Amino acid sequence: MKGNLYIIPSSISEENIFPEINKDIINTINHFVVENSKVSLGFIKRICPEKEISYENFEVLDEDDPIITSKQLGLCMRGENIGLLTDAGCPNIADPGAKLILHAHENNINVIPLVGPSSILLAMMGSGLNGNNFSFNGYLPVDKNERSIKIKKLEIQSRNNNQSQIFIETPYRNQSLFDDLKRNLNNHTFLCVAKNIGSKNQKIKTMQVKDWKSKKEIIEKEPTIFIFHSGLVTF
Known part of the structure; x- marks a missing residue:
């Protein structure tokens, strides 16, 4: 056997x-x-x-x-x-x-x-974004121009398919990616930043991009999951 x-x-x-x-x-x-x-x-x-x-x-x-x-x-x-x-x-x-x-x-x-923690699924659970249709995209391109193009393509895909887009980044590039998301996404797209999932210091926050821009959030070199969804209508 x-x-x-x-x-x-x-x-x-x-x-x-x-x-x-x-x-x-x-x-x-x-x-x-x-x-x-x-x-x-x-x-x-x-x-x-x-x-x-x-x-x-x-x-x-x-x-x-x-x-x-x-x-x-x-x-x-x-x-x-x-x-x-x-x-x-x-x-x-x-x-x-x-x-x-x-x-x-x-x-x-x-x-x-076996059952156990997945920061990707826990972030999705806590995001308030569409958990019935989502795509995990791994890492976005490192090159700034390629990354901007990819972000815009994923936003169109999110809007057309009612699909949440999930991705991760090497911690030391978190801030650069976050800045690129704010710069390239539509102001009304919802963006979730989920940091230190499963720890005492975990923080999950979802806001529209326009609100992230006004908040001037600093993303430290911590394990972070990013999720966005375009075209959502709130109550």
Whole structure:
């Protein structure tokens, strides 16, 4: 009988927001495929302090090498459960893991995602924007001109399809992106800025672009999700 591949969410902040069943399952797993061994070891020791674990229990995820991917699933093929962990949030949601998971499906290995924090979904939940139709776009172009063009295209898509547009940025570029959003979006487009999701310092605010312009908000170098929606009619 084949083992299971558990998709394990990890911390997105200093808070531990995890069901007890996640800890119970992690305690039964002895082999993990991870994005970073040091980060994952610290995470498991924090939420399962009684578990005996070391770097020997980890293999680093390498989705560019199908031989390594196949080898990492070998234990599942022989009946042992393994866990997939990335550095923050949910594997395969704006994180590595897709190829390993797909390879598991191709080999009829049972894939079991566990419940845990996703800053993208939590930001969407708290935004007040359309959660029935939304698109996650990852990172926008770094080049300023290309980014401006992309923002305007996504705004048209949002308006035509009644679709919320979600994206992220490297923290040190947050302010530059925020300024470009204010400069390129229509004044009546709604923009949500969600910072430090899941932490004690989290802040989620949605306003029309014209209000953001008057507020002169400073976006620090903190993990931030940006969402906008064009064409909404308020009460």
